[in-house]
Amino acid sequence: MRYLTVALTKGRLARKSMALFEKIGISVQEMKDPETRKLVFTDEQNGLKFFLAKGPDVPTYVEYGAADIGITGEDTILEENRKVLEVLDLGFGKCRMCVCGPASAGELLRQSRQIRVATKYPRIAKDYFYDVRNQTVEIIKLNGSIELAPIVGLAEVICDIVETGSTLRENGLTVLEEVCPLSARVIVNPVSMRMENERITKILRSLSSLAGQD
């Protein structure tokens, strides 16, 4: 039997994903070792292979078929825009994509002014401002600590993930508009979905019966 391969997002999302797999009787003991630097783990019993990748790379592995299944955040899936099937919302890793800034920037949005938007997610920001708001903006791609941008005068607003809201609060910023809700999702390679339909559907059914329970 061919191994089904699952690409996980390194870190907290992988741990939460494996906790879910464990509940459906799939577990890889080796992956629980906090010291391990291994990237690929095999579950001989169930004919499964798991590997750990950076979030934005998960849709790439799935599109090319190097992984049949992938688990990553909806933010990453939207931003990467790969040819994959999004099949299940796992209900954890819940947060929101928002336009944020100092409260005073709300007026610039209302007036549809040509502002600068700093973000790690240029595609999501572009789709939102151009297609949803019909507002021309300048998008500036950053790689992290996005909240800095309006504080130091790089951009008027940011388009970023808000989970608890504490990063915003501690930096004197606020949510101005919500772009979309986010959570961990399962994606599948379209060819794998046809060729391995029975095995993949079985896993998805089991996962979906548990999704959102924690």
Ligand code: PRP
């Ligand atoms: C994310 C996000 C916000 C923060 C939101 O950043 O970009 O900065 O978490 O969480 P909160 O609402 O609970 O404060 P992350 O910590 O992933 O790192 P980054 O700044 O490098 O993107």
